[in-house]
Amino acid sequence: MHIHKFEQFWIKLSFVLIAFFVATVVYGFVAMDLKVIGDHATIDPQNLADTKFGNPGVREVTRNGQTEYEVYVQTIQFAFNPGTAQPIEVPVDTRVTFYITSPDVLHGFDVAGTNLNTMAIPGQVAKFTTIFPEVREYGIVCNEYCGPAHHVMEGKIKVVPKSEFDKSNLVE
Amino acid sequence: MPDEASKSTNSNESGKSWEEQDPDIVREVTIDEYKPYGTLTLTLIYFAIVALMWVFMYFVEFAGNAPSIIE
Numbered sequence: 001m002h003i004h005k006f007e008q009f010w011i012k013l014s015f016v017l018i019a020f021f022v023a024t025v026v027y028g029f030v031a032m033d034l035k036v037i038g039d040h041a042t043i044d045p046q047n048l049a050d051t052k053f054g055n056p057g058v059r060e061v062t063r064n065g066q067t068e069y070e071v072y073v074q075t076i077q078f079a080f081n082p083g084t085a086q087p088i089e090v091p092v093d094t095r096v097t098f099y100i101t102s103p104d105v106l107h108g109f110d111v112a113g114t115n116l117n118t119m120a121i122p123g124q125v126a127k128f129t130t131i132f133p134e135v136r137e138y139g140i141v142c143n144e145y146c147g148p149a150h151h152v153m154e155g156k157i158k159v160v161p162k163s164e165f166d167k168s169n170l171v172e
Numbered sequence: 173m174p175d176e177a178s179k180s181t182n183s184n185e186s187g188k189s190w191e192e193q194d195p196d197i198v199r200e201v202t203i204d205e206y207k208p209y210g211t212l213t214l215t216l217i218y219f220a221i222v223a224l225m226w227v228f229m230y231f232v233e234f235a236g237n238a239p240s241i242i243e
């Protein structure tokens with residue numbers, strides 16, 4: 001079969017384009033050190049009460065001599081606990097690790113306008129660590145359809161200056 | 173399948189060229205004499221747009237959207 005040389009050229013070019021896409025993704029995850037949510041742990045969604053999710057909220061921990069924070073969040077129909085009734089308050093420029101799970105159905109935990117975004121799957125614990133670089137409020141939205149009031153499921157993260165961080169809201 | 177280039181240079185079984193068979197054809201070219209530079213230009217523009225949009229989406233919208241997951 002004879003293929004016109006222009007056509008041969010753009011067929012080759014499309015393979016170059018695919019190689020370029022793959023190369024940028026490899027570059028992102030190797031050189032730029034991008035991270036995505038992995039599989040951290042499984043959990044019995046019926047018995048969250050016996051775990052740290054039974055008392056969700058912000059915990060202070062010391063890791064490698066540094067003060068860090070752990071945030072345990074339950075996503076429920078149709079709220080983030082904590083997050084919806086009261087905002088999740090964390091200090092700026094500090095390592096914060098989120099642990100998120102769902103006791104009921106599939107939800108999403110998307111910190112709007114950022115790369116922080118995970119599914120909340122019953123039976124699975126999603127874990128990610130981040131550092132909030134500026135003092136501001138972020139919205140959290142559920143981005144997986146979870147029922148009739150899915151569209152109103154939202155919450156807030158309040159990033160405050162370290163000096164204004166109120167430790168009385170921490171959970172044990 | 174016969175090679176299209178050879179088919180267009182040689183006259184077909186009636187012994188007439190394409191011009192004689194169809195007077196609307198003003199000039200006969202082989203497939204490799206046919207040079208669709210317009211299509212080539214559009215294709216290159218299209219590839220450039222796709223590559224630029226990819227770079228924007230991946231490096232700006234995705235990787236540049238701090239705070240990001242660091243661990």
Ligand SMILES: [Cu+2]
Pocket residue numbers: 075076077078079106107108142143144145146150153
């Ligand atoms: Cu939801």
